[in-house]
Amino acid sequence: MLEFRKDIFADERDDSLVEIGQPTARQDILGHVTGTSPYYDDHRFANLLHLKILRSPHAHARIRSIDDSVAARAPGVKRIIRAADVPVNLNTLLSLIQFGKDDEPSLASDVVRYKGEPILGIVATSERAALEALALVRVSYDQLPAVLDVEEAIKAGAPSVNATYPKNTFEYYGKYDHQKLRFGDVEAGFRQADIVIEDRYQMSPIEHAPTETNGSITVPDTNGRYIVYTSTQALFFSLDTAAKINAVQSNQLHFIGGTVGGGFGGKVDTLTEPLCILAARLTGAPVRYRLSRHEEMQFGSPRGAERIYVKDGLAKDGRIVARSVRAYFDSGAYTRLSSYAVVKCVAHIPGPYTIPNVHADVYCVFTNRTPATAMRGFGVTALDFALECQMDKGAVAVGMDPLEFRMLNMYRDGDMKAHRREAKNCALIECAQVAAEKANWPLRDEFRRMSSRQGGSHERAGVADRSRTPQLASAAKPAPSTPPSPVPQRVAYERPTPAAPTRTAPPSPPPRSAPPSPAASPAGSTHGAPRFSSVFGTRRR
Amino acid sequence: MKTPIQFHLNGEAVATFVESGANLLDTLRETVGDLSVKGGCWQGTCGTCTVLIDGVPRLSCVTLAEACAGKSVETTAGLRRGADLHPLQQAFMDRFAAQCGYCTPGMLMAAKALLDRNPNPTRAEVIDALCGNICRCTGYEPIIQAVMDVAGSDNRRRA
């Protein structure tokens, strides 16, 4: 079970921890086991109305006409909500932080861009009445060619999915169609490599499938205010989004939430609140908008599907000397949060490894699929899957044990990362050591003695260390400050038993003279891309 | 059209009217007011709405309410006896077997159905008893552990 290894980094840690390491009951668990925790749908209101949504049966189609006249007269129907009723129909979630352009309608009016896209709402006295009325709405469509593949979508002549971004790529800083990472000279790195391996990794969309589906109840209050009970996992984010779409002040909305029946990222998109509030405003009555399980699966946004190409240049001794990543994030028909996922992905390349030459181009692409969103580590999880598969293949290619191959390349304190930030407090080598020990995975002595606090340097990534050796900045040819360690040429590799006798030392750290410095550039100033900065700082989901 | 029905809910007699075709889940929540029963799919696939009818586990969302006339229905709201928790409730707390808590009422009822019939189940029997209930948070292991804890203890006969 839980175990604290106080021997590791003992000198760095304050050992007076009181809470950490101690089991603590969650504060809401008594409510959970007695069935009394107040989820949004556990609030009861007299004369509650129900909102149900007509959804597109097509992945891409022009709406020629909508006839809801029969539905409007159906029993129990109180109100039909059309695109024209939505005060601010076009929105993008991250407009709250001025990131991206409004590209997604609450209700589609002219074109539907994915199967499940909302077109029209019916508010009725019961869910059944609303569903029966929905079946009476007649929509005629002209089907349009749909594009469902990220690389097809960015080819010339591909159908344009999203009117705001006609080229099917999200626009960064108003002009770039992708995010870049540049560090060192990746082509030179590949030329210098003994082995080059390349592969393609394809993810599928993953539905969060929370046991409680997305939903909300809006109740008119006094003074033009509305109380909104919601399943959102991002209360204030949803409040501001709902206020924008309804063109009301945020202080007119009182959001009550916090008890969420599972979210995992699937309840940040504010899927139900804006129209639920609108329905309550238009009818003056309390309204519930609750997704069915089918809607949750089809219309509820999933984790996006990424396609990732990874190309690695390896030295025979196991060092990764170059890594190039090209990735396409399938945002679906609208932006939601995939634009941000791309930023996170680029921030995570090349993984926790010190590599002197790194190159990445990552695209946020629109297709006629359900818009994708946040899910537990989105942007990073898929990339890690690709990179770690690639690491296993790399280990085979150089004939090394997969864990030792990773350890050889792992960040150490003082290394320069591809984003030109110094690596600090890297405990990964130690984690690997403990994991190997727990799994009875034999590591050779040198790897068992390896430390994340030794051997790290900017030079390991081919960058001169200005803070430590300022004179290098003007030196045409940097001189090694330590003699390069001998690099053994190991081509065959068998996993030794723990008691294995003498072995050649692993090549750690690699000599800093090994990777080529970029030709005519003053070290440290133009090496790599301009300093990477995340638009979101340390924001996390 | 509304049909009058009577049944027992957690030992108490209930008389109410149900809409024709109403399922037991909606009837318990909307008409009777027992909010301890949760709905997650309304199609029999998630187990969240599990209740006991005459002692056996049933999915209330796919149970016709009027077919429950004269039967005895048990829900999580009836597990607790005053201030005392049912041993399963305590074990779920001790084992951290609820995270978002939404699957918990269904899990508790599925587990109770098993233990009422078989006080000393094997791990495999516990897994089989819970296999119709989806939990998206815990990864199931804490829930299995919690049920095993109660299965092994003597005090569960108390309630």
Added chain:
Amino acid sequence: MTVTIKTFDRLADAANALSSERGAHFFGGGTLIMRAINEADPSVQTIIRSTDPALQHISVSSGRVELGAGVTMAAILAERELAFLHPVARAVGGPAVREAATVGGNLFANSPYGDFAAALLALDATAQFAGGFGQRELPLEEFLGRRDRGTSLVSSVAFRRPPTDVFRFHKVTRVHPKGISVLSISAQLPVASGRIAGARIAYNAMGQTPLRAKAAERALEGRPLDAAGIAPALAVAADGTAPVDDAIASAWWRREILPVYLRRLLLGAVHT
């Protein structure tokens, strides 16, 4: 508009109502039909129920088994005489589904459901109908072929009880212990002097309805159940099947793995 529910004491009256009303459906255990009601499916307007005890009847004699259409999977699991069918009944949903799911309803369940119906097919069962008009009894295969056309009320199913150890079942799922069929295979494998005589093999989820593997049955005739003996049957395992792509598996995958599992079933490597 709400659904109209009509409950009848006598099965014959229920059968008459079922055949005379438009949009009428019989209510078995409700595990499938109730979803349609919850979703306001416009094709479900009237629900016919029956409290006739004949629906719950189970009779097992030495030669013959008869199961009322309202017998649930849980009731089969509680019946020791039906031990050979326990692996099939246990494979239908989780415990709460099994308490409700009926034999009759399983005959109408669309692929990938229908594991129990496929087992009945391998048992050469017949379906009996309640009510005054039309056929009183049909071989299951014929019934399944025309099931989506009529609204007759199935009252029971009957079949010859197989000798001990002759019936085998295996279900392939993605999650365990409960899971919807990628496919399932039921088989009656009578052996006379070391050779198969009159095999019956049925698949679920290899077509719109459960279906017989007639090519494989023929290829097994007179052959021993060993690797060489079953090879011709494996070669034609997927003949006549028409699996579909669904959320559980693609048609291609179903066809690919079918011979693998049929082989294991025939060699006795799986027997649950």
